[in-house]
Amino acid sequence: MKILSPVSSLDEVDMLVESGAGELYCGLVPQDWTSAYSGALWMNRRSPAGANLSTYEALGALVARAHAQGVPVFLTLNAPVYVERQLPYLASLARRAVDECEVDALIVSDPALLLTLAEMGLGGRVHVSSVASALNTEAVRFYQDLGVGRVILPRGLSLPEIGRISAGVAGAVPLEVFVLNDGCAFEEGLCHTLHHHRVGAFCVDMAGWRLEVERTDGRPVGEDESVRLEAHFQSHREWIWHLNACGSTLSSGGVPLGACGVCAIPAFHQFGIRSVKIAGRQGSPLRKLLGLRLVRAVLARVEAGARPEEVVEWAIHARGARATCESGVMCYYRGPFTMEGASPSHEAGGG
């Protein structure tokens, strides 16, 4: 199982590869795109500023550096939607990225772009983005039918659900899952807004808005009920804060806090997941490094044959935030993390 790390500059490549990144992914947003769309309409899921490269030369140099160390590089083209007038530009960008810069794969969510790339003979180089919301085995097979090279499963799946998909596709198409950073309060592909710098992420922004509650049965909200609801909304705000990197803080163990799935690595290993993804192209080099080291250390224990319980205990210790970890508030995937608990026969229940 590989670790897929974000990278946003040539300077980060050696550090990340030496620290255990088996694959890298990055973004490219040429200035002409930004000029055309005034920065409001992003080419991929990150702002043009900070998280993306801006020239083919920079991309080519980054890829060459990674390839020299045997590490492939993937390029994000994963806006939720592109329209007809954008496709020729994106097709040209993809062609140059593959042919000139030697990018190994393209991370795509929009089916029109995916089909365009397939017609160009690049279908096998497409990794279906989590933004495509492949939440079930049949959705993964849908993309498999289109000839893609990998499917990235959304964060909003439980471990048993991932296990069932993995068993269902039986390795016919490689799967990738999230393991660290940047939680989503909603389903990423069904969040139809932007993380625009002037308003911020919807989920974060909404936590600060004035709210009113009305009962659907027309009865007034009682006094005790109102208190209970307000405590609940406060709890929700705190959850959102935890998903969003806990205000960019570090634990006492020196590890960046925020959304995390490292305790699930033993299960992913058992499921045959091809790659675990660290989110956060926009993060600082230090944040990228510290996160990668944590994931690498956990994966090393798994590969050395440690029992899942031991791995989880070690991961919680390494995180340096035991109470927060045990509350589950930062978890992409809630426990149990033992093989029995993570098996597809223990799917999350519902009402």
Added chain:
Amino acid sequence: MDVMIEWALALFRTSDLADLSRHLRFETTPHGWLGAQQADARAAALKAFGPPAWKRLYFGHEFCERRAPAVGDVRRAYEAASSAGLAFSLLTGYVTDRGLDRLRPVLAWLAGLDDLRVEIVANDWGVVRVVTGDYAPLRPVLGRLMNRMLRDPRIMPAFVSARASGDALAAVRQSSISAPVFRRLLARLGVERVEFDNLIQGLDMDFAGLGVAASVYVPYGYVVTGRVCAIGSLGRPASDRFHVGADCRRECQRYTITRQASASPFDGGHREYLERGNTCCYYQDPSSIASAGEMARQAGISRVVYQTDLPV
């Protein structure tokens, strides 16, 4: 563009079926502020689209697989629609494998009816694959969740201001449907209809020219949805809140939450979001619905899907 616009009524709860005839006459009204909104929206919709030519009942759930109706509920809905002289469309959502397990018997029952007017509104490519692969007599429709267009009222002023890029506005008024390569895929899958929310920025597509039928949903559009249901964690221990596996007690059916975003950095305006369960929606005010009527005529939209309540 002169396309006859048919009306479809969307109902999301089995309990609503008993009142179908009252819903069709616009005689039902939700409690509280939603009721006031409905009164305005209905008047605006009548003005925009003309007297309701009801042709079809939409029934089911787009946003939560736990709310997906079982075979018995769908049978009741289908029979109620038939009694009212309406064709039937099953609304389906984004689903896990468990959701697909629950959907299959419903699809099997509908396929067994041999009613060529039955539509399956699919909001998940897995559902599309199952419908087209295993229940071929059923007609898949590409639901509004499959159109990944921007629809956040906070953001739209950034695209429509005088300083905004014309290219950006043009792009957010179209979807993947504009691409021939995507329409060819839809044709292969037997998808002949695509559906949209009534977007603030409008739609700039000529559906007749594109060769697909189109629907528009009023008076609620959705902005975000996800598997974690915030209100569903009400009263749970801290360690059991805000995750996809939390048990559901249908708290979504108990509360409607209005969130008010104030002082937009783009235009200073206030925006209101209606949250129920795992989904935040926006309300299309009368001027927006009036625009939808005009847009429908220009773009060749042939169906308005009217929601008498929030779609959750």
